[in-house]
Amino acid sequence: RVPDLMLLDIEMPRMDGYELATAMRADPRYKDVPIVMITxxxxxxxxxxxxxxxxxxYLGKPYQELDLMRNVYDLLGIARVRE
Structure with missing residues (x-):
């Protein structure tokens, strides 16, 4: 199953976020999946x-939950997050 969206960090075990994002963009199944990097x-x-x-x-840590949700909803085409 193809995910609707991916949340990545640069620093991850075994493969960093750059490597995973690069692999996703090279794979026809995942090339259009939106990626949010939180780092x-x-x-x-x-x-x-x-x-x-x-x-x-690209969101820096610490981040505000509302900022993350706005970005996720925007990328998924979901109605605006209530403030």
């Missing part, structure tokens, strides 16, 4: 690399 690495070089790979949203 403590907030530098521009990390953000730029993620966007070059095809990550749609």
């Amino acid at each position: 403590s690495r907030s530098g521009d070089k990390h953000r730029q690399r993620a966007f070059e790979i095809g990550v749609q949203r």
Whole structure:
């Protein structure tokens, strides 16, 4: 089954978030799945690399739950999150 959306971190065991996002973009089954990267690495070089790979949203930790939900709902085409 293909997921509706993926939440990734850069720092993950065995495979980092960049590697997983790259593999997803190379696989026809997963190439269109929206990716949100949530990470403590907030530098521009990390953000730029993620966007070059095809990550749609990049959130720094700590993040606000409402910000995450707005991004998820936007990517999935769901009506706006109540404030």
